[in-house]
Amino acid sequence: VTRSLPMTLPENYGLAFYLQGMAPINNLEFKLVDAGGDNVWWYNQRNFEFPVEWSKIGIKKRHISFAWGPTNDRELKSFNRIEIIIASATGGKGFIVLDDLTFQKLEPVGAALPQPIATATTSADENHRVEMAIDGDIANQWRSAPASEAQEVVLDLGSVQEFGGLVIDWDQKDYARSFQVLTCSNHDAWDSVYQVTASKGGRSYIPLKEAEARYIKLRLTASARGQGYGIGNIAVKEIAFSAAPEAVYYEMAKDLPRGMLPKYFYQEQSYWTISGVNNDQREALINEEGMVEVDKSSFSIEPFVTCQYPAIVHGESDNQPKLPAMERQFYTWHDVARQQSLEQDELPIPSVTWNHPEWQMNVRVFSAGEPEQSSLYLTYHLKNISDHDLEGCLHLAIRPFQVNPPWQFLNWPGGVSKIKAIRRQGQEIVVNDAKRVIMVTPCDGFGAATFDQGDITTSLAEGSLPAQESVRDHLGYASAALAYKYELRPGQSKRIDVIVPFYDQFHGELPISAKAIERIHRQVRNFWIDKIQTVEFKLPKLHSLSPGDLSSTHAAMSISPEKLIRTVHSNLAYILINRDGAGIQPGSRSYERSWIRDGSLTSAALLRLGVIDEVRDFLDWYSSFQFANGKVPCVVDLRGPDPVPENDSHGQLIFALRQYYLFSHDRDFL
Incomplete structure (x- = not known):
């Protein structure tokens, strides 16, 4: 328009x-x-x-x-x-x-938000005036009159201001279970901009994207104990607080223990690899911490481990016996040493292992099935490597986070991926009324939480699960967790299997056993062995180098021939998995486009590795997008051919066709 x-x-x-x-x-x-x-x-x-x-x-x-x-x-x-x-x-x-x-x-943007003036319906006494709720010190509290159930707190910013939301620190006991946030510019017509119906207290994050008002009202409608309300601090946040879906989580990452959120919320890159089947359009990602993004721009499944350790509780006097008790420890990716590997050091079947002095947790993923009927298989092994019994719980958290970070934005922006609804339905978890997580191993518990109730990890760290098994979230930031209890003697392990179909249906028989999954795993392994071990490499043996030879060139040459060969094999598998149908493309997310430049060079490499059919399919597919005037598009994606000129695209296509002929001698195709 x-x-x-x-x-x-x-x-x-x-x-x-x-x-x-x-x-x-x-x-x-x-x-x-x-x-x-x-x-x-x-x-x-x-x-x-x-x-x-x-x-x-x-x-x-x-x-x-x-x-x-x-x-x-x-x-x-x-x-x-x-x-x-x-x-x-x-x-x-x-x-x-x-x-x-x-x-x-509009008026020029001010340097910072002004300090608001606060008023309240009631205050308990002079030591708990409403001004104490905006002084920045959570130890100083505003407390309402204890007998009143409904209360209002109004903040006056002095003039109409743009702001990004609120952060509210509640009293530990007397917090609002339900409340509204309203705004207005003239103190007459109030607009309800946010509503919470089941708060757990603590710290409430209230993102208000593009909010603009002079007055902000908190209407408190239900207190936790029915004895009034207490607020330690109300902070009015700048516009950046809710400028992007990830912004509020950056703020939360400052408050939560490190490891409760993905690495990118600490402005750190996490490396990842891919899982998918040949000739398909759907792929999953697993990062170096063991977090799995189950599909493009989709939610993730991430492990957390709780261990119960014996502790000693003393009686009230020395004459009373000492009573055994248990101390709970909650472990995230930050609390363990992590190790990443590929099966046989080269197959596209990745694993991540968490190493703790007393236990080891491994997550393995692989994809199987025909194109457009494939599924993702996740297997978790928790093993007791100590000399004593261990008990606790392995949690699999389902959260609105991609593995792909937010700074990867081309085509498929990374970062937050909305979960608007999540529910348990028998042995399945249904996300956004569409995507299914199939519990091959039945869980011992499941709970879901809205954003306003806090990220699911806050409940897990406290040793509990939310009671509700179905939630809808107005922001799209719901989260949930599966709980798997374990009691392991030294050397024992527990296995947990989960399947996530890439498409609407799981094309296999349910229920399915761990033995059947291992049979599918062997089939996938054998397929990739045959697919990538296509040529014989003859490389010179590695010779030892003297210290004086350790230049960067010599260091590169010092890699063993076996590692070089495995690297070639792995990248051949990645090229085939990254393809969408016939389209060769350099990536599965941000670079999910087929450039003729990349495709022609990749085709030349594939042909030298004995991969012929996939190159022919690519050239046949890409040639169909040539314009009527003979112009060869520089790139093709979901939108079709890109009309932006790239003056060497014609030569790139001809180069690829010639390379194909040199290796195939396929005159009929030409």
Whole structure:
């Protein structure tokens, strides 16, 4: 949709329009184009969920960035027209309706939010005034009158301000089980912007994306003990607090013990590898900590281990006997030494092992099945390597996090992946009313939590599971966990198997035994051995080097021939798994596109490794996207061929065709 609207822009501004529709998730692009049509600024909302009801889409100056064009001055000072575009992410079809486009000049953005002024319905006494809830010291508390059930706390920011949400520290006992957050700009018309119905107290994180108001009201409607409310601190957060789905978790990572959240919430990269079947379009990821992303842009399953250790509790006097008790220890990826491996050091069957002085936990993943009917198999082994009995619980947490980090954003943005609903249904866990987690090994317990009840790991660390087995979350940040109890003598181990179908149905027989899974595992292993061990390598033997020879070149040459061969074999498997159908592509997530440049060079490598059919299929498929005028597209993805010119794409295709002929002598194909 294009509208001509020439405009010179003030120092700060905002645009808005209303939108509703029935459409699948795709990219919503808002573009501002200059008079020549060459320079474009945009606000690109990837994987946008189109609202069924009328919703206001607000766009501020800070949202708009330079997209492309020849200009050297990338600051947007004026534009000639507006374009609103739906760009394919998941594809499909539908419709949207737009209305009421507005432009508003805004005041310059202030340096920081002002200190609010607080008022409350009641205060218990002079030592617990409402001002104490905003002084930044959680030891100083506001407490309401103990007899009143409904209370209100109002914050006045002095003028209309933009902010990103709230962080509320509650009294340990007298917290609000249910409350509302309301905002307004004139103290008359209050809008309800957030509602919590089953809080557990502690610290509440309230993300309010693009909030704008002068007044913020907390309406407290149910106290935990019916004896009023206590608040240690209310912090009004800057816009960045909720600017992206990951933003609130960055804040939580500062408060939670390290290891409770994935590494990228600590701004650290975690390495990962892939699991999938040949010729399929679905793949899983497992990172170096043992967290498994079960499908593209999907949720993850992550292990946590609780151990019970004997402790001594003293009686009230020395004459009383000492009573045995148990101390609980909760372990995350941060608390253990970790080791990663591939089966036979080269097959695409990865494992991650947690090593603790008294126990060892291993997670292995592999994928099996025909293309478009495949499934992911996860096997966990927990072994007692100590000289005494161990007991505790292995938890498998299901959380709205991808393995792919948020800074990987091309095509499939990483980071948070929404879980709007999760429930137990017999021996299955159903996520978002679609994706199934099949418990081959029945669990000993299952619990789910909304975001407002805290991440599931906070319950696990406390030694409990939420009582509810089904939740829906208004933010899409629900989490849950399967519990598997263990009692292991020295040398004993416990095995847990889980299957996640990549597609709607599991194409196999249920129930399935561990023995049957191992039979499937052997079939997968043998397939990949035959698929990647296609040529014989003859390399010179490794000679020992003197200290004076340890230059970078010599160091590279000092890798054993066996390791070099295994590296080649592994990467051949990764190339085949990363393919979507016939399309050769360099990755499964951010680089899930088929470039003719990459495809031609990869094809040359595959041919030298004896892989012929897959190269022919790729060339046959890619050639079908050649334009009517003979132009060869630089890249093809879900949206089809990209019209952006790449002047050597023709030569790259011809190079690949010639390479194929040299190794196949297939004149009929040419």
